Amino acid sequence: MAIFYSAVKDDPLSSGGNSRVVEGWNDTIECEDGQTRYLAYLGQRAWCDACKSLGVIVAAPGSPDTDRMHDHELNARQALGGDLVMCKCAQRPVVIARYGRSWMIETGGNASAAAGKAAEVPAVPAQESSFNDRFVLRDANGQSIANAAYVVQRETGDFEYGETDEKGHTHLLSSVAAAESIRVFLAG
Ligand SMILES: [Zn+2]
Numbered sequence: 001m002a003i004f005y006s007a008v009k010d011d012p013l014s015s016g017g018n019s020r021v022v023e024g025w026n027d028t029i030e031c032e033d034g035q036t037r038y039l040a041y042l043g044q045r046a047w048c049d050a051c052k053s054l055g056v057i058v059a060a061p062g063s064p065d066t067d068r069m070h071d072h073e074l075n076a077r078q079a080l081g082g083d084l085v086m087c088k089c090a091q092r093p094v095v096i097a098r099y100g101r102s103w104m105i106e107t108g109g110n111a112s113a114a115a116g117k118a119a120e121v122p123a124v125p126a127q128e129s130s131f132n133d134r135f136v137l138r139d140a141n142g143q144s145i146a147n148a149a150y151v152v153q154r155e156t157g158d159f160e161y162g163e164t165d166e167k168g169h170t171h172l173l174s175s176v177a178a179a180e181s182i183r184v185f186l187a188g
Contacts, residue, residue, distance in 0.1 A: 004064055004105045005097035007057065007079035008037040015085075015093035017049030021057070025074055031099035039100070040079040041071055042159050043151070043185070046095065048087035055087030056185050057095060058151050058159050065158075067105045076153070080105065086149050086161065086185070135170040137184065144168025151185040 008031065009024030023045050024038025031037050040046075045054045057079045059065065068077040081097025137145040145168045151161045152170070162171045170184075 002107045004080040004082060004107070006100035006103035007040040007081055007083060007095045007097055008100040009040055010037055011040065011081070011098050011100070012096045013046055013048060013085055013093040014096060015048050015050035015087070015089060019047060019049040019093060021046045021079070021095060022054070026071055027069070029100050029103055032101055033099065035099075037099055039069070039103075040095070041074050041076040042068075042079050042083070043074070043076045043153055044079065046085045046087075046093075048085060048089060048093055050093070051088040053088045055085040055092075056151055057083050057085055058161050060084055060094065064105045064107055067107075077158075086151055135184075136168045137164055137170060138168065153185070 006029060007021060008029055009021050011021045013019035013021075021040045021044070024040050025044065027039045028036045029039055040057060042059055043056050045056055047054055059068075059077070059080075060082045063080060063082060065077070068080065070077050079095060081095055081100075083095045084092040085095065086092065137148065137150060139145055145164055146166045148164050148168075149161070150164060150170060151159055153159055160171070164170055
């Protein structure tokens with residue numbers, strides 16, 4: 001049995017200091033300290049005080065997915081305690097659900113076992129020729145962005161995350177990306 005509480009604006013991060021969730025949206029929740037706060041959603045941002053950067057919130061590997069509330073306007077699912085923040089830290093901080101404890105998901109499995117560990121993105125077969133089929137992230141000057149953490153929001157609203165290789169390639173096939181509307185966020 002694992003319990004996941006809703007993440008809300010102002011929730012702290014495991015990286016300490018003044019790290020906290022800085023965005024929320026739409027629905028509010030009555031918190032234990034009597035204040036009302038906005039629910040946080042995946043793709044919204046948190047401030048990490050350890051690396052002094054903003055990062056988007058992504059679902060922790062193995063955490064509940066379809067049990068999360070879905071907001072149609074944002075096209076995003078609710079963030080939960082234990083979700084990761086894609087800041088510049090090598091070890092991603094997690095959201096600590098301090099306030100939103102009146103909202104929870106209970107799971108029967110051991111879903112929390114994987115929480116807090118960075119996801120490994122499945123490798124696309126590593127032949128040079130296949131690289132043409134993948135996305136390359138480029139900066140404003142057209143230079144490829146190597147070894148950068150990124151998050152892809154698929155048309156379904158689901159998030160996938162990974163790190164570009166030394167040539168800026170992502171895990172996502174460009175043919176897939178062409179067939180649907182996606183959004184790419186760079187961490188930090
Ligand atoms: Zn950080």
